[in-house]
Amino acid sequence: MDEFSFIRSIRPDSYKQSTLIRGIDDDAAVFRAMQEDVVTAVDTMVEGVHFSKETMSPADVGYRALAANLSDLAAMGSRPAFYLVSLVVPDHWSEKELDELYRGMNQLADEYQMDLIGGDTVSGQDLCVSVTVVGYVGQGLARYRSASKPGDLVFVTGSLGDSRAGLQCIFDEREETEDVRYLVNRHRRPSPRVTFAEMLRSCERIALNDVSDGIANEANEIAEASGVDVIIRQERIPCSGAIQALYPDQYLEWGLSGGEDFELLGTVSKEEWSCVEKAANESGLKVTVIGKVEERKKDHPYVYIQKEDKRNILEKTGYTHMKRG
Amino acid sequence: MDEFSFIRSIRPDSYKQSTLIRGIDDDAAVFRAMQEDVVTAVDTMVEGVHFSKETMSPADVGYRALAANLSDLAAMGSRPAFYLVSLVVPDHWSEKELDELYRGMNQLADEYQMDLIGGDTVSGQDLCVSVTVVGYVGQGLARYRSASKPGDLVFVTGSLGDSRAGLQCIFDEREETEDVRYLVNRHRRPSPRVTFAEMLRSCERIALNDVSDGIANEANEIAEASGVDVIIRQERIPCSGAIQALYPDQYLEWGLSGGEDFELLGTVSKEEWSCVEKAANESGLKVTVIGKVEERKKDHPYVYIQKEDKRNILEKTGYTHMKRG
Structure with a gap:
């Protein structure tokens, strides 16, 4: 698994959020908040700590990693819009399993019309999925x-x-x-x-x-x-x-x-x-x-x-x- | 290292960016882009892949992790504003070393008046530092x-x-x-x-x-x-x-x-x-x-x-x- 392949391979063909200006094709993503406040949080799941292959399928891991972040956005009263994914991938995870992980994540993302706008993939000993979410909320309307x-x-x-x-x-x-x-x-x-x-x-x-x-x-x-x-x-x-x-x-x-x-x-x-x-x-x-x-x-x-x-x-x-x- | 302690312990006393509404004290951070586009990217460094204790001090690791992200913002013509840090921490990293890592990151963040607005800390086998940066750029002025x-x-x-x-x-x-x-x-x-x-x-x-x-x-x-x-x-x-x-x-x-x-x-x-x-x-x-x-x-x-x-x-x-x- 080289550092480019996976995130690039799952690049969406089109984006759903109208406020997105540039997705994952450049050094960074660009979006324009239209008179709304921007809400962001990060959450990480590590194999052997938050899950194992015995307790969750790869698709569950992907779903669950994004779900934890969406829950943070919900707690702010915020509407989900974008996510970035950083994956640390060990040898014992196959490309097929990674693909399933992504599909699980994508399934939940689709429910909320979220776009994947960035990420990276590096190798390591344990699978780590770190997801950053970005959402919108009406100005001054975030819940604290x-x-x-x-x-x-x-x-x-x-x-x-x-x-x-x-x-x-x-x-x-x-x-x-x-x-x-x-x-x-x-x-x-x-x-x-x-x-x-x-x-x-x-x-x-x-x-x-x-x-x-x-x-x-x-x-x-x-x-x-x-x-x-x-x-x-x-x-x-x-x-x-x-x-x-x-x-x-x-x-x-x-x-x-x-x-x-x-x-x-x-x-x-x-x-x-x-x-x-x-x-x-x-x-x-x-x-x-x-x-x-x-x-x-x-x-x-x-x-x-x-x-x-x-x-x-x-x-x-x-x-x-x-x-x- | 429990999941709360580290990021909470390095919570800044005050924030520098005037567009920040809520920092790391809630489920997510909130900011308001004032007529500018928002730029965001994530980059991850893993011990044993990108560095080892032989090649870099903890402070270097922190500095370098943020530097890689700032470089992505620079390549978009964007002004850095915020960052979120996800840390996977193994047993062989002490709290003192983590503190040094943070100080290295903070040193660079201070140069650009950046605020730490979120993150999490979980345990794992290798140290992984995943940084998400957020910057601003004039509307339509991002560099592609x-x-x-x-x-x-x-x-x-x-x-x-x-x-x-x-x-x-x-x-x-x-x-x-x-x-x-x-x-x-x-x-x-x-x-x-x-x-x-x-x-x-x-x-x-x-x-x-x-x-x-x-x-x-x-x-x-x-x-x-x-x-x-x-x-x-x-x-x-x-x-x-x-x-x-x-x-x-x-x-x-x-x-x-x-x-x-x-x-x-x-x-x-x-x-x-x-x-x-x-x-x-x-x-x-x-x-x-x-x-x-x-x-x-x-x-x-x-x-x-x-x-x-x-x-x-x-x-x-x-x-x-x-x-x-």
């Missing part, structure tokens, strides 16, 4: 973690812990039932909540964060960025029937700290909750109110997990300990 | 490889082959003379020609390509993109005194195919040559006319290397063979 205010409702899309449970199904070599298929698919082919996030456009103020490391982590990021306390009701955590049936002892823990579900965690005022509900209905997505935002009570913002009347501090890792002070 | 026309002069900045020779000095463990220091520095700390390229602003038409793989390759890219023949005069290839003194038998080959010098190869009309000379003078850079552009004579565009009156086809690899037909 810091927008949360006391009195807000805390909500989450879809269900939590499924990706972690799906990985466990693969490790456990579980027989392929409908529940297993559902969970494994949630691990290999997560759906970034791009459409839902875009439909929140009319919402005046909303804090969003995507669930890549588990809501314990993401809720803490919102709490810290906004300087508020976040209270999550344990019994409200939305967990699928599949995870509850297959992993009755683990699903709650995985729901809090499992990660990689690529759902959206958000907070919004009660007045604007209807806007969230409407976006959910129109995009065919479930949203669940799981708690509320309160004024910060200590010198530092905290996330609390509440079960009945008892609150414990919920740390970033999902680890809980007794409420301090 | 496809802009070359018959009658143009072909020019190159600086001198060629130095980076390859510098690497050889390291392999050969040469004693540190002034020449050796010069060449080694050209390998470890190449200077992207950003300022020169920006100063070409008043030039109406110019084709540019950066010398990352050797001018044999880059000249072919211009020829193909523009559908023209490019003729390079062998005796005009600018090689430093140092490379000629230390590698009298290799310097010509390395000048053609050595790569990683990050000079700029360009073509411009005779009428606008003065504009290139002026930019070179003002940025303290040497430019050398090394050939000319001619109408394509066959079914395919070719690059020819001419020595006295004899022309040979110069292939992308730098390999030459007898002129066909």
Whole structure:
């Protein structure tokens, strides 16, 4: 695999985004943001860390690498437009497998009319897929973690812990039932909540964060960025029937700290909750109110997990300990 | 090294670019292109492929990774603004070394007032540094490889082959003379020609390509993109005194195919040559006319290397063979 061949070989014949001026045929790509803000993020997947050939097919790897990035764009309320791919390719990956990886990525890119506008391919020991995405959002309309205010409702899309449970199904070599298929698919082919996030456009103020490391982590990021306390009701955590049936002892823990579900965690005022509900209905997505935002009570913002009347501090890792002070 | 710590730890206290709206504190960065086009590229360096701890210090690796990207922006005539860094970190790299890597990158970023606006850090077997850069260029003013026309002069900045020779000095463990220091520095700390390229602003038409793989390759890219023949005069290839003194038998080959010098190869009309000379003078850079552009004579565009009156086809690899037909 020389440094030119792969990215060049997958160069699209035509581009879909009208704001693109030059694609992957030059030293760099050129585009023109038409009165919109530009949003960008990078995310990397490494073989042996985020996946192995046992847990994911090459097409899954490609799909999943782009999905993680699209989830970041969704969490900004941004519409995906472009992506750049940097591949480190080891000897044990064939050109055919790379082609499948690209096809998996392309499948998701096509859903959102995204154009591949750059990248490079170099050799190395482990497959690394680093994807940079570029999206657009109306001027001043990006959604931040810091927008949360006391009195807000805390909500989450879809269900939590499924990706972690799906990985466990693969490790456990579980027989392929409908529940297993559902969970494994949630691990290999997560759906970034791009459409839902875009439909929140009319919402005046909303804090969003995507669930890549588990809501314990993401809720803490919102709490810290906004300087508020976040209270999550344990019994409200939305967990699928599949995870509850297959992993009755683990699903709650995985729901809090499992990660990689690529759902959206958000907070919004009660007045604007209807806007969230409407976006959910129109995009065919479930949203669940799981708690509320309160004024910060200590010198530092905290996330609390509440079960009945008892609150414990919920740390970033999902680890809980007794409420301090 | 957990996935959050490093990029977060190097988060800048303040940002320099006025068009930046949100830096690395959210799911993605947000910026607003003020009536300019946006230029973006990605480039990856892998330990054991592009460098080793023997050939480069951690600070050199950081500097060099960003330099390669800035060179791509220069080749588009674009002003650097932002960068995102994806790091794959193996166990044998310490936090101190990572910090030095970042300092090397930061040193170059500071020269151009660039802001670090995103990134991630994951673990893996080899150190991989993948940098995505974002720059601005006046609307419609990006420089393309496809802009070359018959009658143009072909020019190159600086001198060629130095980076390859510098690497050889390291392999050969040469004693540190002034020449050796010069060449080694050209390998470890190449200077992207950003300022020169920006100063070409008043030039109406110019084709540019950066010398990352050797001018044999880059000249072919211009020829193909523009559908023209490019003729390079062998005796005009600018090689430093140092490379000629230390590698009298290799310097010509390395000048053609050595790569990683990050000079700029360009073509411009005779009428606008003065504009290139002026930019070179003002940025303290040497430019050398090394050939000319001619109408394509066959079914395919070719690059020819001419020595006295004899022309040979110069292939992308730098390999030459007898002129066909």
